[in-house]
Amino acid sequence: MMEINVVILAAGRGKRMHSDKPKVLHTLAGKPLLMHVLDSAVQSGAHKIYVIYGHGGEEVPQAAAAYQASFILQEPQLGTGHAVQHAIPHMPQDGVTLVLYGDVPLIQSTTIKKMLAVQDKLVLLTTLLDNPTGYGRIERDKQGNITRIIEDKDCTSTQRTIKEVNTGILAGPTRRLQTWLAQLENKNSQGEYYLTDIVAMAVADGVAIQAEQPTQAWEVVGVNSKTQLAVLERTWQEEQARQLLERGVTLADPARIDIRGKLICGRDVEIDVGCIFEGDVRLGDQVKVGAYSIIKKSDIGNGTIIHPFSHIEQTKIGENCRIGPYARLRPGSNLHDEVHIGNFVEIKNSEIAANSKANHLSYIGDSTVGSQVNIGAGTITCNYDGVNKHRTVIEDGVFIGSATQIIAPVTIGRNATIGAGSTITRDAPEDVLTLSRAKQTTVMGWKRPSKKK
Numbered sequence: 404m405m406e407i408n409v410v411i412l413a414a415g416r417g418k419r420m421h422s423d424k425p426k427v428l429h430t431l432a433g434k435p436l437l438m439h440v441l442d443s444a445v446q447s448g449a450h451k452i453y454v455i456y457g458h459g460g461e462e463v464p465q466a467a468a469a470y471q472a473s474f475i476l477q478e479p480q481l482g483t484g485h486a487v488q489h490a491i492p493h494m495p496q497d498g499v500t501l502v503l504y505g506d507v508p509l510i511q512s513t514t515i516k517k518m519l520a521v522q523d524k525l526v527l528l529t530t531l532l533d534n535p536t537g538y539g540r541i542e543r544d545k546q547g548n549i550t551r552i553i554e555d556k557d558c559t560s561t562q563r564t565i566k567e568v569n570t571g572i573l574a575g576p577t578r579r580l581q582t583w584l585a586q587l588e589n590k591n592s593q594g595e596y597y598l599t600d601i602v603a604m605a606v607a608d609g610v611a612i613q614a615e616q617p618t619q620a621w622e623v624v625g626v627n628s629k630t631q632l633a634v635l636e637r638t639w640q641e642e643q644a645r646q647l648l649e650r651g652v653t654l655a656d657p658a659r660i661d662i663r664g665k666l667i668c669g670r671d672v673e674i675d676v677g678c679i680f681e682g683d684v685r686l687g688d689q690v691k692v693g694a695y696s697i698i699k700k701s702d703i704g705n706g707t708i709i710h711p712f713s714h715i716e717q718t719k720i721g722e723n724c725r726i727g728p729y730a731r732l733r734p735g736s737n738l739h740d741e742v743h744i745g746n747f748v749e750i751k752n753s754e755i756a757a758n759s760k761a762n763h764l765s766y767i768g769d770s771t772v773g774s775q776v777n778i779g780a781g782t783i784t785c786n787y788d789g790v791n792k793h794r795t796v797i798e799d800g801v802f803i804g805s806a807t808q809i810i811a812p813v814t815i816g817r818n819a820t821i822g823a824g825s826t827i828t829r830d831a832p833e834d835v836l837t838l839s840r841a842k843q844t845t846v847m848g849w850k851r852p853s854k855k856k
């Protein structure tokens with residue numbers, strides 16, 4: 404196949420967003436609009452990608468710096484044709500140029516590949532709309548051949564009734580595009596250089612024009628306002644929910660799940676309402692996620708149950724664990740199999756080996772916890788001295804009584820027991836009971852204070 408080079412038009416201001424942020428940096432499913440388009444371009448096998456930017460200054464190139472793309476400033480913005488003119492001189496003559504829009508985020512590589520499969524033609528992505536207002540209309544002759552595109556503002560009342568519209572996305576031989584773009588004029592109602600005028604030039608040059616349609620209507624929906632962004636967000640979330648259901652995932656309500664990244668599920672996974680998944684998340688077979696849980700960049704093993712209102716980030720959880728309700732697992736947590744983490748327990752940057760439990764009201768940070776450990780309610784690892792973080796090591800089989808503070812760095816030896824209410828500042832030996840607790844005293848004859856009259 405020929406080399407594909409992509410131009411993404413992203414210079415527009417997005418006035419109707421009423422925002423200081425460039426339109427293409429507003430997010431859909433947690434990702435800026437422009438990055439959706441860049442990802443589709445990459446998946447379509449783009450050789451080089453050129454992003455035409457304008458409004459918002461360097462914000463756009465900075466935000467997309469992680470991509471292998473060139474950024475070209477278009478200032479002033481004199482139309483879509485003018486925008487493509489900025490990139491076309493950089494393209495190798497014998498390839499294909501594909502034009503995408505930074506504010507049409509959900510274009511899929513399947514549709515793009517369909518367009519790129521057409522050789523030596525100008526390929527337009529068109530669609531039929533019941534209400535075509537605002538779009539350029541596709542004019543065809545009696546044989547059904549495309550003759551030109553007429554912009555909405557330049558339409559006669561008859562042309563205005565045409566329902567086949569230009570989505571803006573097109574692909575064509577670069578050598579031809581270079582010639583046509585050089586001939587563009589701005590003699591139209593908007594005084595702009597229209598990219599769409601190349602269609603009539605192609606006809607004049609005897610180059611065949613073909614229309615392809617998107618596989619799904621939402622692929623070509625553009626975003627101009629927060630309302631449209633919100634509608635497209637819902638469309639995309641419904642689509643992802645539909646894909647999960649198709650693969651056998653049970654969703655309590657497909658309208659109440661948000662996926663802002665990639666969610667991979669095993670067999671017989673059940674997800675209750677209101678859950679949010681961010682970044683790459685994997686749920687193993689038979690995992691259940693309780694209502695209103697938030698799971699970011701985590702991997703959850705087979706048979707594990709996440710009870711409601713749990714917050715899990717950059718955490719690896721083994722098989723058959725019980726987490727929550729109201730658990731908070733912070734980055735760097737690694738829970739082995741059959742670990743139980745209960746309500747109001749926070750774990751950060753800690754490893755917890757198999758069969759250990761912290762069921763109530765605890766903070767475990769920067770710790771290495773062995774297997775078969777029981778951490779009593781209200782246990783706190785005091786990992787921070789105000790300047791440095793220190794590690795706590797709790798070996799296999801340890802039992803820690805409730806309301807214990809463990810002042811790191813410290814090691815609790817294998818099978819040790821710590822008495823409830825202790826403040827542990829030095830290593831505790833294996834197999835024995837260690838406690839630090841003031842002796843209980845009773846003050847005879849003591850009276851509660853009473854109100855003065």
Ligand code: UD1
Nearest residue numbers: 412413414415480481482483486538539569570571597598
């Ligand atoms: C364009 C098409 C129209 C099509 C419609 C689909 C032209 C002349 N018209 O119209 O046929 O139906 O899209 O939505 O192409 N942009 C730049 N630089 C510019 C001008 C625009 O980067 O100088 C970018 C905008 O940021 C936007 C895109 O190009 O992402 C489309 O521009 P816009 O002004 O919205 O074109 P339309 O008038 O909607």
Ligand code: MG
Nearest residue numbers: 506537625627
């Ligand atoms: Mg537009």
